[in-house]
Amino acid sequence: MGGQATIEAITDNFINEVSFNETIFQYFEKTNITRFREKFIEHLCVDTGGPCTYTGDTMLKVHQGQNITEADFNTTVDLLVSAMEKAGLSYLQQNRVLRILAPMRGEMLYK
Numbered sequence: 001m002g003g004q005a006t007i008e009a010i011t012d013n014f015i016n017e018v019s020f021n022e023t024i025f026q027y028f029e030k031t032n033i034t035r036f037r038e039k040f041i042e043h044l045c046v047d048t049g050g051p052c053t054y055t056g057d058t059m060l061k062v063h064q065g066q067n068i069t070e071a072d073f074n075t076t077v078d079l080l081v082s083a084m085e086k087a088g089l090s091y092l093q094q095n096r097v098l099r100i101l102a103p104m105r106g107e108m109l110y111k
Contacts, residue, residue, distance in 0.1 A: 001097070006087055007044045011037055013083035024076050027066055047100045059107035068108050 001007070015037060018024050028036070045052035056062070068076075077098070084094045 001048055001089065001093055002087070004041075004045070004050070006089070007041055007048070007050070009087040010044065010080075010083050010089070011040045013086045014040070014080055017079040017083050018076075021075065021079060023072060024079060027068065027072070027076075044097075048097060059104045060111060063108040063111050065111070067110055070109060073105065073109055 002009075015033060018028055039054070039056035042052050042054045042056060044050075046054045081094055081098070084097060089097070
């Protein structure tokens with residue numbers, strides 16, 4: 001996928017995408033962005049087979065109480081896709097990442 005530098009680029013692009021989306025930003029406005037960046041990088045690294053360790057909370061715990069709607073979840077996925085595009089991932093690579101992350105959907109919606 002491009003290693004650590006690509007994962008960091010995806011993460012930074014995603015944070016930027018979120019910051020310009022008023023609907024999705026509301027879920028992040030009280031977030032410690034430095035910690036979010038660190039844990040998102042760890043999460044992507046582990047999930048895509050990198051030699052990392054995830055030290056953050058579970059997806060369920062992170063998203064508990066946010067009551068994320070399906071529409072907002074889908075918008076966030078679109079922002080992630082845009083972040084991956086800007087980092088230079090091919091459609092095939094993007095789809096592989098989304099396939100890996102998709103099973104976590106249930107831990108995020110309406111919690």
